[in-house]
Amino acid sequence: MTDSGLEHGLGEILIAEEDLRARVAELGREISSDYEGRDLLLIGVLKGAVFFMADLMRELPLPCEVDFMAISSYGSASDSSGVVRILKDLDINIEERHVLIVEDIIDSGLTLSYLIRNLRSRAPASLEVCALFVKESARQVRKHVRYVGFELPDRFVVGYGLDFAERYRNLPYLAVLDESLFPEGT
Numbered sequence: 001m002t003d004s005g006l007e008h009g010l011g012e013i014l015i016a017e018e019d020l021r022a023r024v025a026e027l028g029r030e031i032s033s034d035y036e037g038r039d040l041l042l043i044g045v046l047k048g049a050v051f052f053m054a055d056l057m058r059e060l061p062l063p064c065e066v067d068f069m070a071i072s073s074y075g076s077a078s079d080s081s082g083v084v085r086i087l088k089d090l091d092i093n094i095e096e097r098h099v100l101i102v103e104d105i106i107d108s109g110l111t112l113s114y115l116i117r118n119l120r121s122r123a124p125a126s127l128e129v130c131a132l133f134v135k136e137s138a139r140q141v142r143k144h145v146r147y148v149g150f151e152l153p154d155r156f157v158v159g160y161g162l163d164f165a166e167r168y169r170n171l172p173y174l175a176v177l178d179e180s181l182f183p184e185g186t
């Protein structure tokens with residue numbers, strides 16, 4: 001690890017850039033074959049999923065559209081009563097559409113559970129989930145995630161869209177955040 005400003009605070013690299021690229025391409029092939037003949041609407045959750053979604057979409061030789069939602073959740077992973085609120089809703093009406101939720105990482109699953117409930121009530125033709133990273137702690141929602149990129153241990157990671165205090169999203173690989181920088185209990 002160098003001493004540059006960008007890499008300061010990072011621990012080990014969990015997933016290298018070329019492994020991310022290869023797995024995203026595989027997911028693209030799987031999704032393309034599953035959705036052949038159907039128009040797909042990808043719904044990304046801001047901000048972290050934007051990076052993954054942009055790469056995934058370019059691996060899909062299908063007619064597809066994108067839309068975004070921004071969500072804020074109060075409460076930590078250990079607080080299952082946490083409230084989830086929509087900060088930015090979809091622009092598109094998803095009724096009768098084949099919808100694929102694209103998430104960067106699933107931790108407690110609180111955000112995803114809320115999103116599934118919310119989007120299901122809008123009567124899409126189908127609703128599936130693709131998450132690049134799923135942590136061990138997400139066991140309860142794992143069954144709702146049709147496409148999983150990588151299973152991760154319960155550690156705080158950054159890069160490839162994932163941030164710590166809005167930083168590190170631009171790293172092309174996934175790294176563990178240096179534990180000494182990470183506040184207790186979050």
Ligand code: IMP
Pocket residue numbers: 045048073077104105106107108109110111112155156157158162163164
């Ligand atoms: P959940 O509702 O607990 O599943 O949390 C999902 C959201 O928390 C993700 O979309 C991320 O924004 C954030 N998050 C969870 N774990 C991490 C992590 O290890 N690094 C960065 N962000 C994370």
Ligand code: MG
Pocket residue numbers: 046047048
């Ligand atoms: Mg986030």
